[in-house]
Amino acid sequence: MSKLLQAIRGMNDILPEQSPLWRYFEGAVASLLDGYGYRQIRMPIVEATELFKRSIGEVTDIVEKEMYTFDDRNGDSLTLRPEGTASCVRAVLEHGISNNGQVQKLWYIGPMFRHERPQKGRYRQFHQIGVEVFNLAGPDIDAELIVLTWRLWGLLGIRNAVTLELNSLGTSEARATYRDALVQYLAARSESLDEDSKRRLKSNPLRILDSKVPETQALLIDAPKLADYLDEESRVHFDGLKARLDAAGIPYVINPKLVRGLDYYSKTVFEWLTDQLGAQGTVCAGGRYDGLVEQMGGKPTAGVGFAMGIERLILLLETLQQVPEEISRQVDVYLCALGEAAELAGLKLAERLRDQLPGLRLQVNAGAGNFKSQLKKADKSGALFALVVGEDELAQQVIGFKPLRGQGEQQNIAWSELSQHLAACLQQA
Structure with missing residues (x-):
């Protein structure tokens, strides 16, 4: 007998008994976003590799280690998309739908691909719902994205299981100044850094702030603080965001070490975290990327968005027993x-x-x-x-x-x- 073929490790079937919960979750999100005036966009799952190198950053873990990249029959380098923002920006630029300052409030859903070590809540093919907004520069739209996710957690019955963390990365110029100060501080103590942090010191030093190594975290206690390097524009923007969240009654925690793993973020970054899923605690994350459209060949365009992991949120609903009886x-x-x-x-x-x-x-x-x-x-x-x-x-x-x-x-x-x-x-x- 021939060997029984199986799915590729980390790329899972969603079986008929699981599908009703997926449809319930996806329907709840789609209905909510419709109610806030967002429109759906669908992008291909394969893009030119250069798109992700240019947007995510060539020295990030995603580009260096995790992307599924291959040459097609024409010799072009293609990549299964590891995230959705870059594809959405490419589509917006290609079709000119944000020209002349047109506001675009978009959302998408679909599979993403990263070659990571599969574990509960983390897969090589995983599914995300993403939201992207273009040509709105103020903190009001940042707040709206957080408010609508807060509303979603309420609809799903999981508000008590998630925590919002916020930070501001400042403008690219302010962040560059902080980066130099951080590198100078850590370089003088490089012998105490773990190997991964030593590598990041030369390529992406801000990611060291997110290190899970206790010794490195101890070293960072006296390191320069990003908040001390914020420019006035970013400070005012961040204060405006916090004021709106306070007005909406949404609790949050300021995490000065929150930097996110992608190079394109600026000003606002945020994560929704849970302690119910072990190590895979982030269920939704995003932030502002005002320089990304220009970086990819467009005109200067304000941008902000987030992505939520469907597998993790499905797992959270099951863990908290928040699955409506009727959907089964x-x-x-x-x-x-x-x-x-x-x-x-x-x-x-x-x-x-x-x-x-x-x-x-x-x-x-x-x-x-x-x-x-x-x-x-x-x-x-x-x-x-x-x-x-x-x-x-x-x-x-x-x-x-x-x-x-x-x-x-x-x-x-x-x-x-x-x-x-x-x-x-x-x-x-």
Whole structure:
């Protein structure tokens, strides 16, 4: 026998019993974003490698270690997208949809790819919902992004399990000045740094602030503080953001070591964290990237956005037992038909019910079978009610209406009254 093929490590199937929760979550986010005036954009999952080198930064861990990059048949270097912001900016520039200062409030959903060590909550193919806003430079839009995520946590029932952390990285000029001061401080103590931090000292020193090595964190206690190097513009912007979050009643923690892992961030950065998922604590993160559009060949354009990891948020919903009971039920009604004449009548009746009750989840038995076997399938489907059509019901123009979850005895309902009776029963269930 040939070897059984399996999915690539870290790239997982989402099975039918898992899909309802995914659809519930994705639907909740889509509905929320629609309500805030955001429009969906869909980008390809493969882009030119240069796009990510130019945007994310060639000396970041993502570009150096994690990207899935290959040459196509034309010899062009292509990459499976490791994140969505760069692709969204590329699309906005290519199609000119933010020209002349047009405000764009966009969102997207889809898979991202990074070659990391797979573990619970971290995969090589993972899914994100991202939001990007262009041509709004004030702290009001930064606040809106945080407010809408706060509203989402409330809708999902997970507010008590997440914490908001904030920081400001300042303008690129202010950050460059701070970078020089930090490098000077750490270079004088390089013998005490871990190997990864020594490497970052030359390539991306601000990432050392996020080191998980206790010795390095101890060394950073007396290091220069980013807040001391903030320019006045960034300070005013950050104060404006905090004032709006205070007005909205959203609690937050200022984390001066929060820098994010991508080179394009400036001014506001934020993360939503949870302590319910072990090491994989970040469930949503983002910030402002006012220089990225220009860096990628466009005109100076204000930009801000965030991305949330769907796998981690699904896991958080399950961990906190915040999965609505009704989403696990995929069928409301199961129609059993006994005999060919009943099958034909049942088919016609089912389509009439679907017309009269939009949104009804009605499954018609397929594969025939006797009454007992069909009822077993009806019960296994998770349906609340079974409809039964046989020779007797057909002759009397009635249908057997059988509750499957202990809501009463079977009764016969006239065809003309069925949709009204079914609607009332479903409302009470």
